[in-house]
């Protein structure tokens with residue numbers, strides 16, 4: 001399986017399990033995220049969603065280039081991008097707190113997944129970045145829209161997108177993208193982070209999330225995410241994008 005789902009005493013842990021591809025997202029991973037989100041909607045005992053990656057090298061390396069490079073037209077790209085865009089919107093608007101437990105590199109769409117979560121606990125030795133620009137595309141799963149909503153200074157958020165490079169953990173914390181940094185066991189870091197929240201009734205968590213979700217609804221968040229995705233799909237067709245993907249795949253041979 002390309003993912004694992006575990007309900008650990010009300011903490012639903014979704015682990016991307018494709019270490020040979022640095023936990024790249026393929027269709028199976030997308031379906032797994034949908035399954036986890038549906039589980040949360042159907043099980044009131046779930047109080048948190050945690051998204052993480054298997055191994056220590058990567059949280060998620062974004063879309064699986066060996067699969068998605070076969071998509072060439074704007075419409076083909078939009079179909080894949082909007083599928084994950086819907087899933088991440090459903091994740092971002094869950095009634096429970098969501099935590100990206102960033103165990104390794106989070107790049108491209110992997111950085112978008114982490115940004116769609118409420119919190120980002122980042123291992124102190126990892127690098128994360130919106131590297132989509134190096135492939136001559138933009139964020140295509142809604143991550144740019146979420147980034148501008150996460151409270152970073154505008155110049156920090158815009159530079160993170162336009163730099164299109166990975167930042168080290170200290171800089172991620174300094175600019176406000178990382179909620180906290182940790183060393184050693186990610187499991188211990190998670191327990192420490194949620195220790196206080198565990199003692200608060202879930203109805204309180206959900207009421208506070210509702211305040212944010214109401215603001216997003218008023219600001220047409222879903223439509224803004226879809227517009228972001230359409231922009232990425234338009235760039236997908238470019239020769240620059242296709243050449244960049246080929247360079248990456250040839251490097252791997």
Ligand SMILES: CC[C@H](C(=O)O)C(=O)SCCNC(=O)CCNC(=O)[C@H](O)C(C)(C)COP(=O)(O)OP(=O)(O)OC[C@H]1O[C@@H](n2cnc3c(N)ncnc32)[C@H](O)[C@@H]1OP(=O)(O)O
Nearest residue numbers: 020021022024061062063064065066105108109140141252
């Ligand atoms: C909207 C989202 C958007 C989209 O999909 O449309 C994107 O996410 S675009 C961005 C796509 N992602 C990338 O360009 C990242 C590519 N990967 C890397 O930069 C590195 O692999 C990194 C930093 C994640 C890890 O570096 P490391 O040196 O630890 O590993 P390797 O580069 O040697 O890779 C090991 C192995 O994994 C394969 N791999 C890594 N990332 C991907 C990926 N995204 N898709 C497919 N395969 C990936 C890589 O080819 C190597 O395979 P091997 O067969 O062992 O050569």
